[in-house]
Amino acid sequence: MNTWTIAAFEFKRYFKWKQEIISIALMLCGMGFSIVWPYVKGALNKDYQVAVIGVSHLPKLEGFQFSEVSPNTKAEVLKSLGESWHAIIQIENGQVQLTLKEKASWQAKLKLSLQNWQQEQQIAQLPLTPQQRQQITELPEIKTVLLKPEKDDKDEKGRSLFSGAILFLLIMGIFSGFGYLFTGITSEKQNRVTEQLLTLISPSQWIQGKILGISLFCLKTMLTYGLIFFAFIQGATVISDKPEVGIPVTGFQIFSTLLFVILGLFLVNSFMAAFAATIDDPNHSSRSIMMFLPAIPVGLAYSGIDNAEGLMMQVLSVFPLTSFAAMPLRMAYVDVPWWQWLLSLSLLLACLWWFKSAATRVFAMGIRMYGKEPSWKQLLETFLFPVKHQ
Structure with a gap:
């Protein structure tokens, strides 16, 4: 009997209704904020404006707006770099050149996307048949046989x-x-x-x-x-x-x-x-x-x-x-x-x-x-x- 009396005392000692409600309310507020925050962040974040010179097929990347500009306006674009434009892309002798005003964290994402995009362009220029291009760009299929039914994703x-x-x-x-x-x-x-x-x-x-x-x-x-x-x-x-x-x-x-x-x-x-x-x-x-x-x-x-x-x-x-x-x-x-x-x-x-x-x-x-x-x-x-x- 004494054991259960102590157990009830210890349970009630730390179980407080007001504290419980406040804790749950704070946690729900935190969860709600975590749901809303991506939408707020997406609304507040602006797209980075990237000028592309002399390229007809523009890359696509979330958070970046690529715009084709004439090579004749290159000097004007360079002057406005850091204001109207965040980056300039041009291809010279098959090499992609990325011009930036200063180093920033978002540039790593842009560089990786440009590497993949340029690789696709180079593969497309090779004298390959459609089947050969498919073999290069796609991973080979591996046939898998399971004796037991496969579990749903x-x-x-x-x-x-x-x-x-x-x-x-x-x-x-x-x-x-x-x-x-x-x-x-x-x-x-x-x-x-x-x-x-x-x-x-x-x-x-x-x-x-x-x-x-x-x-x-x-x-x-x-x-x-x-x-x-x-x-x-x-x-x-x-x-x-x-x-x-x-x-x-x-x-x-x-x-x-x-x-x-x-x-x-x-x-x-x-x-x-x-x-x-x-x-x-x-x-x-x-x-x-x-x-x-x-x-x-x-x-x-x-x-x-x-x-x-x-x-x-x-x-x-x-x-x-x-x-x-x-x-x-x-x-x-x-x-x-x-x-x-x-x-x-x-x-x-x-x-x-x-x-x-x-x-x-x-x-x-x-x-x-x-x-x-x-x-x-x-x-x-x-x-x-x-x-x-x-």
């Missing part, structure tokens, strides 16, 4: 979107738990409220209540922003008149993602709650950097997402310290054998059960220490060996 985009959202929300949940647990536990320890609390509840009830309450709050935050992110993507596709982006995942995949993410939050927050209790002064302790370790599994899962079928991703999706991030990402791209899914879940549950007991021992030791921090040897012995701790 929309499905690929949806899977990439889904995996990207999982990574983003996981990082958000991990660092939210990091901030709340770190500030909450260290402030309680510095304010010397632990003696009173330990007379009412056990260290096990205290840490488990904190982990449960803050993990639920982090999950709530992830679900809220996940739904807003999905609505934003759908709204952006409607505004831009593009095909609607669907999420090609099954109900079981959604269930598995939620299950692994929830267990992962419990695992990560157990580590951070235990380690935060061992920090005496957060302003001067060199151990605070260790609180960022839970972000490593997400980084490893991200590094293997480009080869979801590979051995690395298979190992990461089964290994209990990385499976909470790797398994949902892998399931978004490939069909995972049922025995690997069951093995991964079993190992994650076993690791979480053992980690909970180990984190409780470290928390019980660290929360009672004032004025000093336990040594790394004490931490390791307490974490690994319950007999020595007793």
